Amino acid sequence: MINIVGQIMLYVNNQEESVKFWTEKAGFTVLSENDNGAMKWFVIAPSKDAQTSIVLHNKEVVAKFSPELNFGTPSLMFFTKDLDQLYKDFNDKNITVGEIVNIPGGRVFNFADNEENYFAVTEIK
Structure with missing residues (x-):
């Protein structure tokens, strides 16, 4: 039985710019920065x-190992x-x-990161 989603892999063209987007604009935290010599990766989360x-x-480095x-x-x-x-915060940054819509x-609403990947946010009560 699977109990939780642990990590989501996001393959990006520019890791440093993506880290800046997620931390400086979206408010995420860097949990770790890892480098095993062959590749480097960042683990981020909302908290x-x-x-x-x-x-x-x-994306380019991982494609060499796992095309x-x-x-x-x-x-x-x-x-x-x-x-x-x-x-409002996202607009200010x-x-x-996209527009807030009712479903x-x-x-x-949806939003785009620095590489124009789109994601969505919904309100929980």
Whole structure:
């Protein structure tokens, strides 16, 4: 039985710029920076105690080791307790955001990272 999603691999073209986006604009924390000589990766999360983290891998380097992998961006849905405030914060930080829309489960908006990968945020109560 699987009990939790531990990590999500996000393959990016520029790790340093992606780390800056996720930490400086989206408010994530770097949990670790790892380098085994052959490759380097960053583990980030919304907070130090988050159950799920995102691992930022260099797409080009990983493709050399595992060309069979799917390097497409995963469709990620983030949760927030204050959608309006997060929307304002993202706009203030010049993050590309879509309109807030109503869906059967509540309200949601999408946003793009520095590499124009799109993600979504929905409000939880």
